[in-house]
Amino acid sequence: xxxxxxxxxxxxxxxxxxxxxxxxxxxxxxxxxxxxxxxxxxxxxxxxxxxxxxxxxxxxxxxxxxxxxxxxxxxxxxxxxxxxxxxxxxxxxxxxxxxxxxxxxxxxxxxxxxxxxxxxxxxxxxxxxxxxxxxxxxxxxxxxxxxxxxxxxxxxxxxxxxxxxxxxxxxxxxxxxxxxxxxxxxxxxxxxxxxxxxxxxxxxxxxxxxxxxxxxxxxxxxxxxxxxxxxxxxxxxxxxxxxxxxxxxxxxxxxxxxxxxxxxxxxxxxxxxxxxxxxxxxxxxxxxxxxxxxxxxxxxxxxxxxxxxxxxxxxxxxxxxxxxxxxxxxxxxxxxxxxxxxxxxxxxxxxxxxxxxxxxxxxxxxxxxxxxxxxxxxxxxxxxxxxxxxxxxxxxxxxxxxxxxxxxxxxxxxxxxxxxxxxxxxxxxxxxxxxxxxxxxxxxxxxxxxxxxxxxxxxxxxxxxxxxxxxxxxxxxxxxxxxxxxxxxxxxxxxxxxxxxxxxxxxxxxxxxxxxxxxxxxxxxxxxxxxxxxxxxxxxxxxxxxxxxxxxxxx
Amino acid sequence: xxxxxxxxxxxxxxxxxxxxxxxxxxxxxxxxxxxxxxxxxxxxxxxxxxxxxxxxxxxxxxxxxxxxxxxxxxxxxxxxxxxxxxxxxxxxxxxxxxxxxxxxxxxxxxxxxxxxxxxxxxxxxxxxxxxxxxxxxxxxxxxxxxxxxxxxxxxxxxxxxxxxxxxxxxxxxxxxxxxxxxxxxxxxxxxxxxxxxxxxxxxxxxxxxxxxxxxxxxxxxxxxxxxxxxxxxxxxxxxxxxxxxxxxxxxxxxxxxxxxxxxxxxxxxxxxxxxxxxxxxxxxxxxxxxxxxxxxxxxxxxxxxxxxxxxxxxxxxxxxxxx
Numbered sequence: 001x002x003x004x005x006x007x008x009x010x011x012x013x014x015x016x017x018x019x020x021x022x023x024x025x026x027x028x029x030x031x032x033x034x035x036x037x038x039x040x041x042x043x044x045x046x047x048x049x050x051x052x053x054x055x056x057x058x059x060x061x062x063x064x065x066x067x068x069x070x071x072x073x074x075x076x077x078x079x080x081x082x083x084x085x086x087x088x089x090x091x092x093x094x095x096x097x098x099x100x101x102x103x104x105x106x107x108x109x110x111x112x113x114x115x116x117x118x119x120x121x122x123x124x125x126x127x128x129x130x131x132x133x134x135x136x137x138x139x140x141x142x143x144x145x146x147x148x149x150x151x152x153x154x155x156x157x158x159x160x161x162x163x164x165x166x167x168x169x170x171x172x173x174x175x176x177x178x179x180x181x182x183x184x185x186x187x188x189x190x191x192x193x194x195x196x197x198x199x200x201x202x203x204x205x206x207x208x209x210x211x212x213x214x215x216x217x218x219x220x221x222x223x224x225x226x227x228x229x230x231x232x233x234x235x236x237x238x239x240x241x242x243x244x245x246x247x248x249x250x251x252x253x254x255x256x257x258x259x260x261x262x263x264x265x266x267x268x269x270x271x272x273x274x275x276x277x278x279x280x281x282x283x284x285x286x287x288x289x290x291x292x293x294x295x296x297x298x299x300x301x302x303x304x305x306x307x308x309x310x311x312x313x314x315x316x317x318x319x320x321x322x323x324x325x326x327x328x329x330x331x332x333x334x335x336x337x338x339x340x341x342x343x344x345x346x347x348x349x350x351x352x353x354x355x356x357x358x359x360x361x362x363x364x365x366x367x368x369x370x371x372x373x374x375x376x377x378x379x380x381x382x383x384x385x386x387x388x389x390x391x392x393x394x395x396x397x398x399x400x401x402x403x404x405x406x407x408x409x410x411x412x413x414x415x416x417x418x419x420x421x422x423x424x425x426x427x428x429x430x431x432x433x434x435x436x437x438x439x440x441x442x443x444x445x446x447x448x449x450x451x452x453x454x455x456x457x458x459x460x461x462x463x464x465x466x467x468x469x470x471x472x473x474x475x476x477x478x479x480x481x482x483x484x485x486x487x488x489x490x491x492x493x494x495x496x497x498x499x500x501x502x503x504x505x506x507x508x509x510x511x512x513x514x515x516x517x518x519x520x521x522x523x524x525x526x527x528x529x530x531x532x533x534x535x536x537x538x539x540x541x542x543x544x545x546x547x548x549x550x551x552x553x554x555x
Numbered sequence: 556x557x558x559x560x561x562x563x564x565x566x567x568x569x570x571x572x573x574x575x576x577x578x579x580x581x582x583x584x585x586x587x588x589x590x591x592x593x594x595x596x597x598x599x600x601x602x603x604x605x606x607x608x609x610x611x612x613x614x615x616x617x618x619x620x621x622x623x624x625x626x627x628x629x630x631x632x633x634x635x636x637x638x639x640x641x642x643x644x645x646x647x648x649x650x651x652x653x654x655x656x657x658x659x660x661x662x663x664x665x666x667x668x669x670x671x672x673x674x675x676x677x678x679x680x681x682x683x684x685x686x687x688x689x690x691x692x693x694x695x696x697x698x699x700x701x702x703x704x705x706x707x708x709x710x711x712x713x714x715x716x717x718x719x720x721x722x723x724x725x726x727x728x729x730x731x732x733x734x735x736x737x738x739x740x741x742x743x744x745x746x747x748x749x750x751x752x753x754x755x756x757x758x759x760x761x762x763x764x765x766x767x768x769x770x771x772x773x774x775x776x777x778x779x780x781x782x783x784x785x786x787x788x789x790x791x792x793x794x795x796x797x798x799x800x801x802x803x804x805x806x807x808x809x810x811x812x813x814x815x816x817x818x819x820x821x822x823x824x825x826x827x828x829x830x831x832x833x834x835x836x837x838x839x840x841x842x843x844x845x846x847x848x849x850x851x852x853x854x855x856x857x858x859x860x861x862x863x864x865x866x867x868x869x870x871x872x873x874x875x876x877x878x
Contacts, residue, residue, distance in 0.1 A: 106653050112624070114653040117644050123614045124649060127621020127629075134582070134603060134627070154645075157614035165606070 002399035003373040004047050005350050006423035008231050010460060011081050012042035016260050016287045018077035018090050023274035026094035029102070032270040034074030036177035036228070036255035037144055043234040044142050044173075045078045047398075048242070053083035056109040062139055065125045068146035068175060069103040069115020070272065076100050076108070084110040119152025121145060122172060126158055129167035129248075140242060141170045147212070148180025151189045156219065162248040163220030171241040172221075172250040175228065176212060177257040179268050191215070213252050221250045228253025232373075236348040260287050262513075263535035282519050282532060289515065291508045292318035292484040293501050294352050294464065298334050299436070299488035305339065308492060309346045315497030319352035319374070321466075321486045323432075324367070326357035329381060330433035337363070337370040344371035352376070352424075352484075354404065354466070356432050361386040368397045376402025376426050376464075384414040391421060400424055402464070407431060407440050411450065420458035424484065425450070429477075430467030436489045439468030444480050451481035474504055475511035513541075514548050521554050529554045559732045563725040564668050566704035568593025570711035571630060575601045581715060582622050584608060584631040586615045592632045592668055612637045613645045616665070620649040623661040628715055634669040635683035635724055639690050650720045651695045660695035660720040666711070670700070670724035671811030672844035672859060673761060675852045682844035688816030690722045691789045697742060698789040699723040700818075702763035705734040706786055713740060724760065726811075728852060731764045733784070745792040751781035754870045755799040755806045759785050759818055762809035762837070768863035773870060780870060788818055793825045800830040805873040807835045809866055811856075814838040833876040835869040837861060 016038050023029035044064060052058040066075045073093060080087040085099075085108075092098035099108040103116030113124055125143040132139035149155065162170060178185050186195030191212045213223040222244045226233040234253065241249035257271065258264025261283050275283055295317045300308035312320045322340055327333035340351060350373035357363065360377035367375050375394055382390065387403070394401045402424035405411055411425075427447050430437035447463065454463075464484035465477040474485055487504065494500045520532040529549050536542040549555040574581050575597050582604045589595040589607055598605035608615050612633060619629040631638075639646065651660045672682045690698045697719065701707045707725060714721045733748065740746070748763070749770050756766035763784045770780040781803055783795060800806060806826060808819035819836030826834060839859050847855035856862060 106655050114648060117648040119613075120617045120620075120645060120649050123617030123645075124621040124624075126614075127618035127623075128625050129621075130606065130618070131582075131622045131625030131627050135625075139625075154611075154613040154617070157608070157611035158617070161606075161608050161611070161614055161618060164609075 002368065002397055003232055003235055003350055004398035005231055005373050006400040006461065007398070008039075008042045008046045011046050011078070012038050013287055013290070014081055015042065015074070015077040017284050018080060018087055019073040020275055020280055020283050020287070022073045022077065022090040022093040024277050024280050025091050027274055028272070029073050029094060029274050030070045030272050031073065031261075031274065032179065032257040032264055032267075032272070033068060033071040033146060033175065033177065034077070035259045035261065035264065036257045037068075037071055037074050037175040038259065039229050039231055039234055040144060040173050040175060040253055040255075041074055041078045043231060043238060045082055047235060048238050049142060050140075051082070051110070053110065056084065063112045063128055063141050065113040065121045065128070065141060065143040066104050066115050067113070067121020067125075067143055068118065068149050071146070072100070072102065072104045072115070075104055075111070079108075079110055118146070118149040119154040122155055122158035123161065125170055125172070126162045126165065126167055129170040130165060132169055133167070139169065143170065143172045145172060145174050146180070147174060147176045147178065147185050147191055148188070150174070150191065151180075159216065159219040159221065166246050167248045168245050170248045171238060172248065174212070174250060174252045175255055176252050177255045179257040179266070179271060181268070181271050183268050216250050216252070220247060222247045224249065224251045226251060226253055228255035229259055232348045232350055260290065262286065262541055263537070265538070267538045269537075278524065278528065279532065279535070281523060282516055285519050286512070286516055289512050290483070291478060291512075292462070293491070293504050294319035294321040294484055294486045295491040295497065295501070296321040296323055296486050296488040297492060298323045300492040302334070305335070305343060306346060309343050311492070311497045313347040313349055315491075315501045317349060317501060319350045319484070320347065322351055322353045322372070324353060324355050324357060325433065329358045329378065330356045332433050337366040340367065340370040340372065350374060354402075354426060357381075361389050364390050364393050368393065368399050372399055374400035374402055374424060376404045376424055378404045378406070379412050379415055380406060380409055384417075387415070387418060391418065402426060404428060404466070407443065411453070416457060419454060420460060422459065423461040424464055425454070425461065426464045426466045427482070428467050429465060429469070432467070437468055439470070439473055444476060447477070447480040447482060471503055471507055474507045478508050478511040479515060510544070510548070513545055514552070517545065517548050517552060517554060521552070526554050557732050557735065560729040561704040561732055562729050563701070563704055563707045564591070564593045566707040567666060567711055567725060568596050570708045571597045572600055574712065574715050575604065578628065578715065580626060580628050582606070582627045582629050584615055584619050584622075584629060586610060586612050586633040586637065588633045594630070594632050612641050616642045616645040616663070617649045619663045620645075620653070620661050623650070623663045624653065624655065628662050628664070630664045630666055632666045632668070634681065635667040635686050636669065636681050638665055638667050639686040639722070640683050643689055646690075647693050651693045654695070658718060662718055662720075664714050664721045664723070666723045666725065668725045669727045671726065671760065672839060672855055673811060673852050674727050674844070675847045675849055675855065678846040679843040684811075684813045684839045684844065685816075686722070686724060687788055687810070687812050687818055687821070691821060695720055696789065697721040699742070699786055700759040700788060701725070701786050702758070702760055702784050703730050703732045703734055705732060705736060705738055706740060709738075709740045710786070713742060717742065726761050728849060730761060733763050733767060740786070742787050743790040743792060744787065745795040746784040746786070747781065747795070748784055749780070749782040751779040751803065753779045753803060754874050755781045755783060755803045756809060756866060756870065757783050757785050757796070757799070757806055757822055758809040759788060760811055762811060762861065762866075765861070765863040765866055766809050769866035769870065772863065773867050778870065778874065785818070785822070788821055791821055791825055793829060796822060796825050797829040800826050800832045804877045805833045807837060807866055807869045807873055809861070810838040811861055812838055813841055815841050833873050835873045837866055837869055
């Protein structure tokens with residue numbers, strides 16, 4: 001069974017946009033804390049939580065307790081996507097007569113806990129977990145808490161009670177975003193250590209300074225520390241937590257308040273403030289423009305792919321791109337599913353398997369079973385019938401569905417009905433078969449044409465640029481519309497994989513900021529550009545944006 | 556037997572065990588006072604449905620809420636000073652406010668002991684004289700103060716059958732029985748213990764016996780008093796209050812609680828709207844209590860004017876103010 005990566009990822013993206021829509025409509029609300037927990041909620045809702053939106057009181061359901069109730073837009077948006085109500089109902093958030101109260105309320109069927117007064121949810125969850133135990137029900141309780149919330153003494157009363165009664169049917173998730181209403185948590189009430197100065201990013205990165213987990217461990221909890229924006233880490237942690245018996249588990253998910261919208265990120269101001277309506281289309285575009293880096297390990301040492309996987313993991317790659325070549329579809333041969341199976345235990349990072357093989361329909365299940373999270377097959381060796389089978393196999397196993405096209409092919413006619421169902425389209429920008437080739441320049445134009453065709457046909461996935469992607473052209477590939485980037489020799493061929501991935505991300509950030517400024521200009525001229533730049537007050541972002549605006553002649 | 560001195564906590568603990576036998580959905584929670592509240596017996600008998608969460612009352616209330624929303628009838632007990640006195644947020648937001656479907660609040664019964672100043676030796680810090688005021692302003696909350704063990708046993712059973720958040724205050728020290736064993740109780744209905752024409756004495760908890768004694772002594776002086784046990788403070792029996800006001804023309808209210816916002820206030824609110832008559836409130840006059848050993852508790856009550864003598868005096872005074 002795969003990670004269901006794309007379904008979660010896409011829903012997280014949609015949920016973030018719904019939060020923006022709802023809070024900007026309401027004129028108030030808490031986008032910051034809704035965004036820091038966006039991936040947490042996505043993983044719970046679209047992978048682990050058992051529920052029936054048509055029968056919210058279904059006896060067999062699990063329970064999600066949002067203890068940090070102020071992040072209600074983050075809950076309601078996911079409930080809408082899950083089918084509890086139509087997404088348009090989010091327009092009633094915080095308004096008179098709405099079921100969608102400022103804080104989650106039982107008035108809205110499917111909500112399990114009236115959150116708002118902080119510090120109560122964990123005790124409530126312990127009670128719910130005990131009730132399930134008395135009744136011999138398999139109910140699982142997921143409790144999402146804020147880090148500032150754990151200033152409340154009651155949280156620690158509940159922690160002791162949970163440990164005493166060994167409520168292993170309860171998984172708590174701490175949204176550790178380091179910000180509470182007044183300022184940074186480490187200034188108001190340090191959970192790790194007092195923050196001197198304002199550089200939160202250093203704190204976030206330095207594991208030796210984290211003490212929050214120690215607190216919970218000393219209270220008798222199973223503690224799992226993760227990056228709370230990484231779907232695969234959340235998935236792995238939730239799986240481990242739910243398998244741990246005899247003690248309750250807490251996942252300490254390090255997150256970024258406002259994650260996904262740069263001007264909100266790490267800025268205490270966006271704890272409880274709604275975005276103005278004029279910025280909504282720009283913010284939506286920003287949310288849609290998250291990008292993934294996928295190093296291709298065949299560009300490294302083929303005799304020690306294990307080490308290449310480790311380098312990708314340490315380098316914080318988003319995916320690991322696995323080029324499978326059979327010596328027939330392409331002249332070279334790399335490895336098959338057996339190798340993937342061997343590599344799988346080395347990392348939780350999604351395996352982005354690219355099958356450059358003939359008759360992929362015959363083998364696709366092998367690659368699913370080996371542990372792929374995304375499988376891409378070539379359009380050149382499929383037809384409607386075989387791809388339909390491939391699609392069904394992948395979907396049934398929660399594996400992402402990808403289709404690839406070579407430089408000299410276009411998306412075939414038979415593939416058009418599949419477009420809305422595709423998670424990924426790989427546009428090859430070199431002739432497949434070996435690494436180290438140069439990017440074929442005409443791919444830019446081809447990708448742009450493809451994007452507009454895909455958009456007309458209801459595409460909701462990600463375009464992956466594959467072949468000759470370098471620091472020099474990644475920005476223009478991003479501007480074309482690619483959102484995932486395979487890096488062969490340009491990444492794996494380098495000594496410092498982590499450093500080069502960071503540089504790739506910087507290039508993408510530049511291209512994204514440029515695109516957003518162009519969008520602002522298109523919507524409201526220089527005036528809106530200036531307002532957009534003004535929103536960015538934390539870090540270097542502002543200077544960078546100003547420079548881009550000047551470059552474009554918008555300032 | 557009427558007049559016997561009996562212990563309310565023992566009656567409560569016994570009622571819980573009986574309930575536990577009949578109803579597998581009953582769960583009981585305590586906060587390190589389970590021996591004192593006599594809930595420990597339930598725990599011995601039904602260990603899987605009994606949770607002692609330690610000295611953590613906010614947690615007690617909220618864990619009870621989690622059990623209740625999952626279909627349990629949760630009894631959570633400790634001393635009055637630590638529940639309304641400490642956990643008004645959790646009582647409001649975790650129990651009274653959450654309303655699943657067309658129900659109102661969650662099915663939690665907060666039964667406390669050590670209400671009022673008759674706690675005695677522990678002193679003013681432990682004498683809750685604000686709980687009626689705190690609890691009755693919370694929407695969806697039922698507030699009960701039984702006068703004796705007959706009431707405690709029957710009300711424990713009644714509230715287990717009745718959906719929703721309930722607060723019931725017991726007295727620490729032994730209480731005289733004022734009700735016949737056959738007495739029926741209905742939430743929202745007062746009980747007329749004695750008919751009379753000149754004045755109504757409305758009481759709850761330990762003041763019911765005092766009111767009865769006052770009515771007895773006034774009878775000697777030719778004054779006829781009606782005595783009503785208003786154990787159900789919310790909902791309150793407006794009909795009985797209006798009728799009593801109409802029949803007797805004045806009311807003395809008697810409570811072991813601050814007269815500000817408490818039982819007398821609740822009655823004044825109803826009477827002033829339905830049939831205004833002169834009212835005199837007997838109770839703690841907006842101050843705190845203090846220590847008193849068991850034998851000295853009558854002295855402490857006397858210091859605060861909570862005696863049958865003072866009730867009788869108030870009745871005579873208020874009768875003089877009738878129009």
